[in-house]
Amino acid sequence: MSGYTIGEIIVWLLLAALLGGLLGWFLRQLKCQREHGEARQSATAAPAKAEAVTPPPAKAAALSGAGTVESAGFARSAKPLAGGKAPSPEYTIKGNADSMYFHTPDSPSYGRTIAEVWFKTEADARAAGFTAPGTGGGTKKAPAKKAPAKAAAKKAPAKTAAKKAPAKKAPAKKAVAPGRFPGSAKPLSGGRAPSAEYTIKGNEDSMIYHAPDSPSYGRTIAETWFKTEAAAVAAGFRKPRNA
Structure with missing residues (x-):
C-alpha cells in the first residue's frame, strides 16, 4: 500500500475530476467559437457572390438592348443613337438623308459628319440610293405633288354664270281714284x-x-x-x- 492516505486520494480524485471538467469546458468553447466564426464567414461570403453574379445596370441595359437595331427607313439601314452614334460596331458607313451621300471611315468628311442613317457596307448604302460625295448626289425620290383640281375651280364660275337673273316684276299700276261725278x-x-x-x-x-x-x-x-x-x-x- 502507498504512502497516500484515503483522504489524500479523495482530494486528488476531486482535483482530477475538476481539471477534466475545466478541460472539457474549454474544448467545447473553442469548438463553439470555431463553428460561429465559420458561420459568419459563410454569411458574409453569400452577398458578395450574389453581387458578383448580378451585372451592373448599365451592362444589363446594354445586354438587353443588343440586337434591337431600328431601321432608318431605307433598305438595310439603321437609325443612329443619340448624337448620331452607330447602333452597333458593325455599322460603319454614315449616311446623310438630305444630300443622299454616304461617308466611309476613310472619307475626309467622316469625322465631322453626324450620321442620320447607318449602313454596314457601301453596297448597302448604294442599294438604298446613296452615293459617295462628289458624284452628284443620291437618287432620293421627291414626293409626288398632287395637281390642283382645276376642273372643279372652272366649273364653279360656269354654274354661277348659268344662273338666270331674277325676272324683274313690272310695277303694279296705281288704281285710278274715282272723282265726284259718275264715270x-x-x-x-x-x-x-x-x-x-x-x-x-x-x-x-x-x-x-x-x-x-x-x-x-x-x-x-x-x-x-x-x-x-x-x-x-x-x-x-x-x-x-x-x-
Missing part, C-alpha cells in the same frame, strides 16, 4: 291724267269739259277727268261755247 276720275298732282285712257278735262266750277281739240285744252288744269265726251255730258258737263 269721272281724280287728277294726279298738277292736274295730270290718272291714266292714258282719260283724255277729257273737266272744270268742276264751270261744269265745262275740254276735249284735246279745244283751244283752251292746253292751259286748262283739270279738276276731274273723263274717258269720253259722252261720259262728261252724262255727268252734267258741257262743251265750251267757243269750241
Whole structure:
C-alpha cells in the first residue's frame, strides 16, 4: 500500500475530476467559437457572390438592348443613337438623308459628319440610293405633288354664270281714284291724267269739259277727268261755247 492516505486520494480524485471538467469546458468553447466564426464567414461570403453574379445596370441595359437595331427607313439601314452614334460596331458607313451621300471611315468628311442613317457596307448604302460625295448626289425620290383640281375651280364660275337673273316684276299700276261725278276720275298732282285712257278735262266750277281739240285744252288744269265726251255730258258737263 502507498504512502497516500484515503483522504489524500479523495482530494486528488476531486482535483482530477475538476481539471477534466475545466478541460472539457474549454474544448467545447473553442469548438463553439470555431463553428460561429465559420458561420459568419459563410454569411458574409453569400452577398458578395450574389453581387458578383448580378451585372451592373448599365451592362444589363446594354445586354438587353443588343440586337434591337431600328431601321432608318431605307433598305438595310439603321437609325443612329443619340448624337448620331452607330447602333452597333458593325455599322460603319454614315449616311446623310438630305444630300443622299454616304461617308466611309476613310472619307475626309467622316469625322465631322453626324450620321442620320447607318449602313454596314457601301453596297448597302448604294442599294438604298446613296452615293459617295462628289458624284452628284443620291437618287432620293421627291414626293409626288398632287395637281390642283382645276376642273372643279372652272366649273364653279360656269354654274354661277348659268344662273338666270331674277325676272324683274313690272310695277303694279296705281288704281285710278274715282272723282265726284259718275264715270269721272281724280287728277294726279298738277292736274295730270290718272291714266292714258282719260283724255277729257273737266272744270268742276264751270261744269265745262275740254276735249284735246279745244283751244283752251292746253292751259286748262283739270279738276276731274273723263274717258269720253259722252261720259262728261252724262255727268252734267258741257262743251265750251267757243269750241
